[in-house]
Amino acid sequence: MNETKPAPANFIEEIIEEDLRTGRGDRRIHTRFPPEPNGYLHIGHAKAICLNFGLAAKYGGLCNLRFDDTNPSKEDPEYVEAIKEDIRWLGFDWDDRLYFASDYFERLYEFAVQLIKMGKAYVCDLSPEEIKEYRGTLTEPGRESPYRNRSVEENLDLFARMRAGEFPDGSRVLLAKIDMASPNLNLRDPVIYRILRVPHHRTGRKWCIYPMYDFAHPLSDALEGITHSLCTLEFEDHRPLYDWFLEALGIENPPRQIEFARLNLSYTVMSKRKLLQLVKEGHVRGWDDPRMPTISGLRRRGYTPEAIRDFCERIGVAKANSIVDIALLEHCLREDLNRRAPRVMAVLRPLRVVIENYPPDLVEEMEALNNPEDPSMGTRKVPFSRVIYIERDDFREDPPPKFYRLAPGREVRLRYAYFIKCTDVIKDENGKIIELRCTYDPETRGGRAPDGRQVKATIHWVSAAHAIPAEIRLYDRLFTKENPAEEEDITACLNPKSLEVLTDCWLEPSLAGAPVGAHYQFERLGYFCVDPDSTPERLVFNRTVELRDSWAKIEKKGAE
Ligand code: ATP
Numbered sequence: 001m002n003e004t005k006p007a008p009a010n011f012i013e014e015i016i017e018e019d020l021r022t023g024r025g026d027r028r029i030h031t032r033f034p035p036e037p038n039g040y041l042h043i044g045h046a047k048a049i050c051l052n053f054g055l056a057a058k059y060g061g062l063c064n065l066r067f068d069d070t071n072p073s074k075e076d077p078e079y080v081e082a083i084k085e086d087i088r089w090l091g092f093d094w095d096d097r098l099y100f101a102s103d104y105f106e107r108l109y110e111f112a113v114q115l116i117k118m119g120k121a122y123v124c125d126l127s128p129e130e131i132k133e134y135r136g137t138l139t140e141p142g143r144e145s146p147y148r149n150r151s152v153e154e155n156l157d158l159f160a161r162m163r164a165g166e167f168p169d170g171s172r173v174l175l176a177k178i179d180m181a182s183p184n185l186n187l188r189d190p191v192i193y194r195i196l197r198v199p200h201h202r203t204g205r206k207w208c209i210y211p212m213y214d215f216a217h218p219l220s221d222a223l224e225g226i227t228h229s230l231c232t233l234e235f236e237d238h239r240p241l242y243d244w245f246l247e248a249l250g251i252e253n254p255p256r257q258i259e260f261a262r263l264n265l266s267y268t269v270m271s272k273r274k275l276l277q278l279v280k281e282g283h284v285r286g287w288d289d290p291r292m293p294t295i296s297g298l299r300r301r302g303y304t305p306e307a308i309r310d311f312c313e314r315i316g317v318a319k320a321n322s323i324v325d326i327a328l329l330e331h332c333l334r335e336d337l338n339r340r341a342p343r344v345m346a347v348l349r350p351l352r353v354v355i356e357n358y359p360p361d362l363v364e365e366m367e368a369l370n371n372p373e374d375p376s377m378g379t380r381k382v383p384f385s386r387v388i389y390i391e392r393d394d395f396r397e398d399p400p401p402k403f404y405r406l407a408p409g410r411e412v413r414l415r416y417a418y419f420i421k422c423t424d425v426i427k428d429e430n431g432k433i434i435e436l437r438c439t440y441d442p443e444t445r446g447g448r449a450p451d452g453r454q455v456k457a458t459i460h461w462v463s464a465a466h467a468i469p470a471e472i473r474l475y476d477r478l479f480t481k482e483n484p485a486e487e488e489d490i491t492a493c494l495n496p497k498s499l500e501v502l503t504d505c506w507l508e509p510s511l512a513g514a515p516v517g518a519h520y521q522f523e524r525l526g527y528f529c530v531d532p533d534s535t536p537e538r539l540v541f542n543r544t545v546e547l548r549d550s551w552a553k554i555e556k557k558g559a560e
Pocket residue numbers: 033034035036037043044045047048230231232261262263264270271272273
């Protein structure tokens with residue numbers, strides 16, 4: 001027998017394969033993605049989603065979606081729905097395994113009572129400030145609370161009365177009785193329940209005490225039979241606490257926690273708190289603003305699930321934090337869109353061109369390729385007539401060296417149409433160019449001259465009489481600093497030019513009725529997609545990404 005199996009792709013797969021070999025965790029693989037519904041998902045979450053759902057799929061296991069909703073003051077059902085939609089859009093499915101930590105409140109309460117009965121938890125009356133002070137520091141051990149040795153009976157009574165609402169918020173907490181001298185601060189009698197009179201998005205006013213995340217999280221995993229509990233590195237120091245709870249409560253086959261590095265992207269902030277700040281303070285138009293690194297923002301910008309999944313695959317998982325270049329994400333996107341996006345012609349900054357020797361009433365249908373990368377995508381007809389728009393940038397009255405596009409007396413090729421030559425430049429009273437006069441060579445239909453003469457440039461165009469108007473939004477990086485999270489105030493390094501709105505754009509008529517979300521390559525200009533702000537009268541497009549990484553070019557030039 002010579003079976004070849006692909007090698008494990010990363011250290012997590014190595015651990016999983018070892019566990020499957022040794023029989024740890026029943027030889028099952030069961031993961032979960034556990035978002036807190038306190039904001040929209042971002043590209044970092046996509047990494048965790050691809051990892052958890054991907055591992056389950058690869059090893060024939062299951063992956064749950066569980067909302068870790070233990071902090072009612074920051075949570076909202078709006079976020080629950082948005083998170084579900086984003087995970088589905090990314091291409092993953094939790095089937096009927098949708099859970100909420102709040103579903104376990106009663107059982108978590110019972111776990112806490114069990115700890116009290118074992119003498120492993122106690123009610124403490126110190127104020128939050130005192131608790132902090134008693135905890136000590138990294139260099140100094142903590143001190144034991146004067147309430148640490150309350151009797152089990154007294155603790156049971158007080159905890160029941162905390163639940164019954166007899167005490168004000170913050171007046172008492174339930175602590176795990178572990179070790180005030182532990183070098184790991186998480187083990188110095190951590191809070192496991194607090195009093196908080198805030199209605200919960202699912203349990204309403206039923207509870208006025210809530211479990212802390214560190215208590216709820218490992219036990220929710222255990223209740224769901226999770227075998228591998230994957231989380232980001234900052235939870236490494238919490239693992240001994242999670243293991244302490246699981247052991248104290250006698251959980252069989254406890255989940256194994258494995259930490260991996262979180263995704264950071266250059267020129268991007270990834271914390272939900274900071275993203276919320278951008279939304280609340282109006283620096284962006286909302287969570288789904290196409291400049292946001294949220295899944296909904298990326299979707300609106302025109303990112304595809306395939307590109308995001310490919311990106312997550314390529315970055316892999318590692319044990320060390322790093323910052324991934326956003327250019328890699330854009331590269332994955334271009335690769336995907338290059339395959340699937342139909343090519344069309346659109347003019348963003350129009351300059352009117354009158355072709356003087358073209359018959360005024362003639363309209364010709366020019367045959368254009370929908371995608372040179374994929375002939376199966378076929379061809380379409382693009383109307384051509386006497387008055388067209390070209391890109392303002394494609395003309396220079398006084399062309400610098402190496403500018404090969406249109407200029408007075410010069411001939412260029414119109415994509416899929418004819419050679420034209422500029423014969424005259426019309427200006428308004430301020431000297432602004434408002435129109436070009438050109439002639440065309442009827443012998444060059446399809447873009448080739450029978451006499452073999454060459455032109456150095458091919459430019460795109462739309463027929464003025466047939467074009468449809470559009471608004472086009474161009475985006476740039478939201479931040480000017482590579483690592484904005486390092487700044488004291490992220491708003492100080494916002495890029496003032498991150499959004500440019502062009503309102504006088506013209507599209508070839510085949511784009512009429514393009515549905516929201518549809519992707520196109522506008523020839524020579526980049527990839528674009530239809531924004532939900534579009535109306536039947538007026539299409540709105542977002543530029544998803546330029547055709548090439550213009551930043552890399554500029555930065556290289558700067559370095560030369
Ligand atoms: P943030 O720090 O952005 O506010 P969070 O960790 O508080 O995020 P959760 O809702 O708790 O957000 O995250 C759900 C899951 O996604 C967790 O398992 C978390 O470890 C993972 N996750 C969050 N951010 C990233 C990231 N940047 N890279 C990889 N995984 C992440």
